[in-house]
Amino acid sequence: MLKLLRLLFRVSNAIIIVALLIIHFVIKESGFQASLYFYTFPIPIIILIVLILSIFIKKRKYHLTLAGILLIVWLGRSFKIHIADDIKETDLEIVFWNASHYREFEDVFEETENIPDVVVLVEYHGELLQDMILEYPEYYFYKHKTEEIGVFSTQPIEILDVLSSKLSTTLINFKTQGINFYAVDVSASLDVPRAWGLEFVDKSITQTKNTVVLGDFNVPYESKYLDNVKKRFNHAFTEKGNGFRETWFWNIPLLSLDHIWVSKDLKILKAKKINTFKSDHSMVKTFIRK
Numbered sequence: 001m002l003k004l005l006r007l008l009f010r011v012s013n014a015i016i017i018v019a020l021l022i023i024h025f026v027i028k029e030s031g032f033q034a035s036l037y038f039y040t041f042p043i044p045i046i047i048l049i050v051l052i053l054s055i056f057i058k059k060r061k062y063h064l065t066l067a068g069i070l071l072i073v074w075l076g077r078s079f080k081i082h083i084a085d086d087i088k089e090t091d092l093e094i095v096f097w098n099a100s101h102y103r104e105f106e107d108v109f110e111e112t113e114n115i116p117d118v119v120v121l122v123e124y125h126g127e128l129l130q131d132m133i134l135e136y137p138e139y140y141f142y143k144h145k146t147e148e149i150g151v152f153s154t155q156p157i158e159i160l161d162v163l164s165s166k167l168s169t170t171l172i173n174f175k176t177q178g179i180n181f182y183a184v185d186v187s188a189s190l191d192v193p194r195a196w197g198l199e200f201v202d203k204s205i206t207q208t209k210n211t212v213v214l215g216d217f218n219v220p221y222e223s224k225y226l227d228n229v230k231k232r233f234n235h236a237f238t239e240k241g242n243g244f245r246e247t248w249f250w251n252i253p254l255l256s257l258d259h260i261w262v263s264k265d266l267k268i269l270k271a272k273k274i275n276t277f278k279s280d281h282s283m284v285k286t287f288i289r290k
Contacts, residue, residue, distance in 0.1 A: 013053050017066070020046045029224055032193045042220065042246075042254050043074040077222070078253065080241045084270035084287075091269060091289045092117045092177055096214040096260055099124045100279035105132050105141070105152050111276050111283060115139070117177055119152040122185040122216050126150055144172060149183050151176075163204045169197040171204045171215075178290065179266075180207045184215025194218060198225035208232045212288070213261040216281065221245060221256040233261035234268060236286035241271035247282040251275040260286050 020041055029035040041049075047070045054063035093116040095108055101123050108119050115136075126143040129150070133141055142151040144162055151157055153176040160180075161173040168187040175181065182205055186197040198219065205213060213233060219225050221235065237245050237260070246253035258281055262268050267289040274283035 010057065013057065016053065017050060017063075020049060029195075032195075035194060036190065039220070039255065043070055043077075044252075044254055047071060047074070078245045078256070079243065080238060080245060082240045082242055082271075084240060084242075085267075087269055087287050088289070091287050092179070093285065093287050094118045094120075094212060094214065094260065095283055095285045096120050096122075096258060097283040098122050098216045098258060098279055098281035099150075100281065101125055101148075103278050104128050105150070107278055108152075108283065111274050111278070112285065115154065116152075116285070117154050118179075118181070120181070120183045120214055121150040121152075122148060122183070124148050124150040140176070142174070147172065147185075149185055151181075151183060153177060163200075165197065165200040167192045167196055169200050171201065173204075173207075178210075179288075180211040182207075182211070182213040182215075184213060184217060186216065186218040188216075188218045194223070195225055198223075202228045205229075205232075207263075209263050209265050210290070211263040212266070214259065214284075216258050218257055221259070226259075229261055233263055236260040236262055236268050236271040236288075237273065237284060239268045239271065240286070241273065243273060245273070247273060247284060248280060250277065250280050251282065257281065258284050260284050262286070262288055266290060 023037045023041055024046060027034045028038050047067050050063050050067045054060040095112060095116045097108060099121040105119055109115055129141060129143050140153045140157045142157050142159065147170045149170060149172050151174060155177050158175040160175060163171040170185045172183040184201055244253035246256045247258040248255045269287040269289055271286040274285060276283065
């Protein structure tokens, strides 16, 4: 009986691992339910599960070997090393952050230890916005009445369009610093397929030159739903970042949900991820040159 239980455990152990590998590397986002599994089990989680399962068996070498291979794959995908270009005063510093409902532009200034040229916040309530306007009268702020997106700039902000889908994906198209911007917040609802939100984003982005697209896309960089964006724009952190690209969860690099995309006629000089416990999302920052 004991031998049978051990055999069943080994078989179930193997089935779990194979299923996780198939979900991540084969099935991926082939359907709505499959997508949820794909996002739930990124490579770091699979590595952790493999290591935990190895505790309960005597012959661990296969588990440890697999964990090592997955670690190499993950590092190859996500860990970036680049030499930043020299930054000039005329270059633009752009910051994006999911403010997790409770944070303000002041928190960005504290974390970056300066005042960036452009800041975009999503999940932003703007409860202290009027206080910020009074404290920084020489700068410019915008918060839509209903959408939880806020914009700060050291130069005037021109709102070109506000686009919202019926399923809570929002884009705000604005112009400042001589650049066209799209601030994006894709619905995080488990009832709404990410494909719908990203299709809406693709249709809404009509400018592909002199343009920066930034926001919480709620899909990782590896997602097939970002293929159209990748064709038209360069990913700031992938091009010029250092360290892990993932921005979520609570400084643990699980998923790269927050992105800054830069049109190919603009030069990305440097990109940085700023870890903070003020939100479950890290800030992302880039410097660009027109």
